[in-house]
Amino acid sequence: MRYYAIDTGALELYFAGHIKMKQIYNEIKNKTAKGFTLETNLTELFYITCKKLGRQIATIRDNSIRNSQIEVKPINKEISRESGKIKCKCPDLALADALLASAARISNATIVTTDENFKRIKELNIILLQI
Numbered sequence: 001m002r003y004y005a006i007d008t009g010a011l012e013l014y015f016a017g018h019i020k021m022k023q024i025y026n027e028i029k030n031k032t033a034k035g036f037t038l039e040t041n042l043t044e045l046f047y048i049t050c051k052k053l054g055r056q057i058a059t060i061r062d063n064s065i066r067n068s069q070i071e072v073k074p075i076n077k078e079i080s081r082e083s084g085k086i087k088c089k090c091p092d093l094a095l096a097d098a099l100l101a102s103a104a105r106i107s108n109a110t111i112v113t114t115d116e117n118f119k120r121i122k123e124l125n126i127i128l129l130q131i
Contacts, residue, residue: 002033004127005104006070008044008096009114011037013129015049015061020129024112028069035112036071038079038103040096079103090120 004024013021027033042062050058066072073079082102087093093101094117101121104111110125111118118126 002027003107003109004028004033004035005100005107005109005111006035006037006041007100007111007113007115007118008037008041008048009131010112010129011041011045011061011065012048013114013131018129020127021112024127025068025070031069034071035069036073036103036107036109037065038073038096038100039075040099042066042072044096073103075099078106082106086121090117093117093120 010021014025024033024035028035042065045065046058046062049061079099079102082105083095083098086098086101087095090098097115097117100111101118101124103109104124110127112127112129114129114131116128118124
């Protein structure tokens with residue numbers, strides 16, 4: 001079964017109606033795949049949405065993800081340490097990206113993202129969505 005680690009940009013594209021992201025979301029919804037994101041990604045999504053569309057829509061989108069089949073993982077010791085190792089090798093990588101990359105690596109998940117910076121991290125499977 002496919003396992004997806006979903007980045008903030010991919011979540012934004014889902015709400016924008018992006019076809020490939022909707023397909024991935026439907027796989028998760030229909031339980032033919034599993035997917036997760038991290039609390040840090042939902043923080044980013046809330047902030048970006050609030051800035052662009054207001055707090056009410058940000059809250060609705062946050063609740064939508066939290067009430068979906070997408071698991072929202074907290075940051076734990078294993079993810080924290082692995083992301084520190086990634087940041088040592090790629091110090092200019094955003095912390096949220098290092099955290100998601102470490103969670104994906106630990107879970108053997110494919111990262112779904114709009115961010116090409118993930119290509120710099122070895123041994124990751126990535127689906128790069130075009131905007």
